Each structure stands twice: as structure tokens, then as C-alpha cells.
Amino acid sequence: xxxxxxxxxxxxxxxxxxxxxxxxxxxxxxxxxxxxxxxxxxxxxxxxxxxxxxxxxxxxxxxxxxxxxxxxxxxxxxxxxxxxxxxxxxxxxxxxxxxxxxxxxx
Amino acid sequence: xxxxxxxxxxxxxxxxxxxxxxxxxxxxxxxxxxxxxxxxxxxxxxxxxxxxxxxxxxxxxxxxxxxxxxxxxxxxxxxxxxxxxxxxxxxxxxxxxxxxxxxxxxxxxxxxx
Numbered sequence: 001x002x003x004x005x006x007x008x009x010x011x012x013x014x015x016x017x018x019x020x021x022x023x024x025x026x027x028x029x030x031x032x033x034x035x036x037x038x039x040x041x042x043x044x045x046x047x048x049x050x051x052x053x054x055x056x057x058x059x060x061x062x063x064x065x066x067x068x069x070x071x072x073x074x075x076x077x078x079x080x081x082x083x084x085x086x087x088x089x090x091x092x093x094x095x096x097x098x099x100x101x102x103x104x105x106x
Numbered sequence: 107x108x109x110x111x112x113x114x115x116x117x118x119x120x121x122x123x124x125x126x127x128x129x130x131x132x133x134x135x136x137x138x139x140x141x142x143x144x145x146x147x148x149x150x151x152x153x154x155x156x157x158x159x160x161x162x163x164x165x166x167x168x169x170x171x172x173x174x175x176x177x178x179x180x181x182x183x184x185x186x187x188x189x190x191x192x193x194x195x196x197x198x199x200x201x202x203x204x205x206x207x208x209x210x211x212x213x214x215x216x217x218x219x
Contacts, residue, residue, distance in 0.1 A: 030205035041195050041213055043149070048207040086149065090205055092162055093139060096149040 002027050002089050006097035013077045013104045021072040021100045023087035031090035032063050034072050037099070038083050046072070046085075077104045108132045110211035112198050118217045119188055127183045127214045129198030138181045139199040139208065140173065142166070149197065155181065188218045 003026040013019055025032070034046040047054050047061040049070065054061055058077075063070040074081055082104045088094040111130045119125050131138050140152040153163045155173055172184045181200075185192055195215050199208040 031207075033207065035210075041143075041215065043197060043210040043213075045207060045209065050205075088149070090208075093151040093154050094141070094149075094199075094208055095151065096141075098148045 002029060002091050002095045004087060004089050004095050004097040006085075006087060006100050008100060009098065010101045011103070013074075013081075013102065015077060015079060015104055015106050017077050017104075018073070018075045019077065019102070021074070021085055021087075021102075023070040023072070023089075023097055025068050025070075025087075025089040025095075027068070027091070028065070029089040029091055032065075032070050033088050033090070033094065034061055034070070035086045035088065036081075036083050037086060043086070074102070077102075079104045079106055110198055110200055110209050112196075112211035112214050114214060115212065116215045116217070118219065121190060121218055122187050125185050125188055125216065127185075127196050127198075127216070129181045129183075129211055130179055131181055131198065131200030132202075132209055133179070135200035135202050135209075137161075137201045137203075138173075138175070139201075140183045141197045141199065141210075142194040143197065143213075144194045152183075152196075185216075188216075190218050192216060193218045 005024045036044045049063045051065045060073045084099040086099045088096045138155040143149045154161045195213045198211040201208045
């Protein structure tokens with residue numbers, strides 16, 4: 001099956017800082033999604049991004065399908081951005097990466 | 107905005123007991139999934155369901171697990187005889203065409219004592 005690797009595993013940011021999270025996947029995929037898992041454990045859809053670039057407020061994502069990676073950018077981070085960020089690649093089902101634990105400090 | 111709902115939000119059960127986790131997918135969606143997440147680990151695929159039958163299942167989804175769509179709106183996951191290692195967050199997801207955005211429910215946290 002598809003292997004999905006995320007980096008870095010942990011990230012500590014000061015409020016206001018920018019950061020980039022990376023997701024590598026081992027094979028061609030039909031779909032790639034980014035999620036934010038909040039402190040209550042809920043998976044919040046951030047982006048559906050099989051290719052190209054999308055922006056939603058302070059978050060943006062880019063997927064380069066031919067090179068099998070996706071990037072999630074967080075700009076001007078806030079404490080509410082804390083949590084675990086997962087990418088997941090679809091080939092019949094979603095295969096999740098291990099996540100990046102983000103802590104934003106005031 | 108339509109959303110996937112799951113009940114209960116928390117379930118505590120004794121080892122060996124049967125549990126049924128319930129999900130109501132988004133109404134016009136055609137593909138349904140169950141995933142689970144053991145505390146501190148990544149989300150893992152359990153089973154996919156389309157056209158009233160299982161389309162794919164993982165090695166985790168053994169004979170103790172079953173899924174059903176009994177009435178055209180609910181989608182259930184049954185664990186016949188729970189084990190300690192079944193303790194996890196269970197997520198239901200649905201999608202309209204299969205490769206589009208999967209929408210996840212809020213999860214059911216299952217604790218097996």
C-alpha cells in the first residue's frame with residue numbers, strides 16, 4: 001500500500017511565527033487531504049488538494065503530485081493552531097501519516 | 107452545512123461485551139468508511155462500504171467486526187466480543203464519489219475495561 005511520511009514529527013512555534021509541514025507519499029494518489037486534530041480528538045478537514053495550491057485564511061497547501069509531496073503552510077500562527085496535523089493520501093481508502101504535533105506558545 | 111454524526115461520543119464497556127457504534131453519514135454520499143485511532147497513534151483504515159457491501163477491509167477488521175447499513179441512513183460498526191486492545195477512537199467517514207473529500211464524524215471514544 002501507499003506509504004505516507006510526515007515531517008517534522010514535532011514543532012514548537014512562538015505565536016506569530018510561520019511554519020511549513022511536509023507530507024511525502026510513495027505512489028501516485030487520487031486525492032490528498034490535510035486535517036487538523038483538535039484537543040477533543042476531532043478531525044477537521046483543512047484541504048482537499050490532489051494537486052496545485054489552495055489557500056484558506058492563514059493556511060495554505062501545495063501538492064506536487066508528480067514529485068509525490070504536499071506542503072502545509074501556517075502563517076502568523078496562533079495558539080488555536082496547536083494540535084496534530086495529519087495528511088492522508090487516497091488510493092481506495094485514506095492512508096494517514098503519523099502526524100505533526102504543533103504547539104504554539106504565547 | 108451537512109455533517110457526519112456519530113453516537114455515542116463515549117462508550118465504556120467490559121471486555122467480552124458487544125458494542126455497536128453508530129454513524130449517520132451525509133445523506134447523498136455513496137461511500138462509507140470506518141477508521142480507528144489508538145491513543146497517540148495515527149488514524150488507521152478499518153473498512154469501506156459501498157452499494158450495501160464491504161468493498162475493502164484491513165487486516166484489523168477480523169471476524170469480531172461487522173458493518174451494516176440497516177435502514178438507508180445509519181451505518182453501524184459492531185464489535186462482537188471486545189478486547190482491551192479495541193480501546194480507541196473510532197471515526198466514521200463518508201464521501202460522494204470515492205476520490206473526493208472524505209468527511210469525518212466527531213468520533214466515538216471506546217474504552218474497554
